[in-house]
Amino acid sequence: VQYLGRSFINICLQKVIMMNSIEIILASGSPRRKEILNNLKLYPRIIQPDIDESHKPNEKPHALVHRLSYEKSYAVAKNLDQGLIIGSDTIVVIDNQILTQPKTTAEAKAMLTAISGRTHQVLTGMTLIYQPNHEVFTQVAMTNVIMNPLTDAWIDNYVATGEPMDKAGAYGIQGIGATLVNRIDGEYNTVVGLSVQTLMDGFRSLNLNYFDLIKQDRA
Numbered sequence: 001v002q003y004l005g006r007s008f009i010n011i012c013l014q015k016v017i018m019m020n021s022i023e024i025i026l027a028s029g030s031p032r033r034k035e036i037l038n039n040l041k042l043y044p045r046i047i048q049p050d051i052d053e054s055h056k057p058n059e060k061p062h063a064l065v066h067r068l069s070y071e072k073s074y075a076v077a078k079n080l081d082q083g084l085i086i087g088s089d090t091i092v093v094i095d096n097q098i099l100t101q102p103k104t105t106a107e108a109k110a111m112l113t114a115i116s117g118r119t120h121q122v123l124t125g126m127t128l129i130y131q132p133n134h135e136v137f138t139q140v141a142m143t144n145v146i147m148n149p150l151t152d153a154w155i156d157n158y159v160a161t162g163e164p165m166d167k168a169g170a171y172g173i174q175g176i177g178a179t180l181v182n183r184i185d186g187e188y189n190t191v192v193g194l195s196v197q198t199l200m201d202g203f204r205s206l207n208l209n210y211f212d213l214i215k216q217d218r219a
Contacts (some may be wrong), residue, residue: 006072007080009194014197018057020121021070022082022084022117022208022211022213023045023082023083023084024037024042024043024044024045024083024084024086025044025045025046025076025080025083025084025085025086026044026045026046026047026070026072026086026121027047027048027049027075027076027077027086027088028046028048028049028072028086028087028088028192029040029046029048030088030194032095032172032174032192032193032194033088033192033193033194034046036189036192036193036194036196037086037194039208040214041147041201041214042213042214044086045183046156047076049071049072049073049075049076049087051068051071051072053068053100055098056194058090058205059097059213061091061093061121061123062123062140063097064089064091064092064124065089065091065124065125065140066096066124066125066138066140066194067091067125067214068125069086069087069088069089069110069125069126069127069138070125070127070136070141070187071087071196072087072088072089072127073085073086073087073127073129073136074127074129076089077129080131081132082131082207083130083131083133084125084128084129084130084131084206084208084213085128085130085131086126086128086130086194086199087126087127087129088124088125088126088127088159088193089124089196090123090168090190090191090193091122091123091168091169092111092115092120092121092122092123092145092164092168092169093120093121094115094118094120094121097114098150099111099114099115099120099168099169099170101165101166101167101168101170102164102165102170104195105159105165107170108159108165108170109155109156109159109170111164111169111170111172112150112155112158112159112164112180113150113152113155114131115130115147115169115171116143116147116149116150116155117147117148117149117150118146118147119144119145119146119147120144120147121143121144121145121168122142122143122144122145122146122168122169122186122190123141123142123143123190124141124142124191124193124194124195125138125139125140125141126138126139126194126195126198126199126202128142128199128202128203128205128206130206130208131212135206137201137202137205137206139186139201139202141186141190141195141197141198142186142190143185143186143187143188143190143191144155144184144185144186145173145181145184145185145191146151146181146182146183146184147180147181147182148179148180148181149179150180151174154180158171158176158177163175163177164177165178168193173188173191173192174192181188186219
């Protein structure tokens with residue numbers, strides 16, 4: 001009985017150690033996604049995936065972010081034996097047209113003109129892959145964003161700051177772009193690029209306790 005008791009305790013301790021040693025990997029080079037995780041006391045290793053992010057013919061917005069978030073996670077997970085890999089992809093949609101990151105200032109101005117004074121949708125897909133068993137969770141979150149009317153001069157000045165150039169839809173709600181937004185309907189972090197609610201749904205789906213994953217000893 002004593003031997004069985006010790007064995008049981010050892011098994012429990014091993015499970016605790018395994019949980020505490022789960023490494024979180026963010027399959028993204030986005031500083032905004034990293035910051036969201038850091039604010040949650042999660043400190044991921046950053047591995048930027050090398051994938052083709054071009055759209056497929058007739059691909060719907062929901063399907064696009066769903067697919068790209070999975071491909072980002074998988075591109076990293078296939079080379080790892082252990083860990084929790086988080087992949088995310090964000091797009092802006094208006095009139096069923098997908099707005100990704102502008103490649104030129106002219107594109108940025110055109111995008112901002114298109115969403116000026118109107119409501120658009122921000123879709124963020126997220127995929128968690130938990131190794132070593134390749135357990136997968138994928139979900140898409142959506143937030144409606146209502147924009148202020150923007151004058152041509154305002155758009156020109158905003159684009160001149162450089163902020164729009166690496167942002168889906170050509171604006172960053174967490175920066176100067178907040179001045180463009182009237183209000184939102186949905187989760188703020190979905191617009192920034194990583195839905196916290198979706199992340200928590202993923203933890204629950206994979207039977208992971210968020211508080212067990214927190215690493216409070218790191219700044």
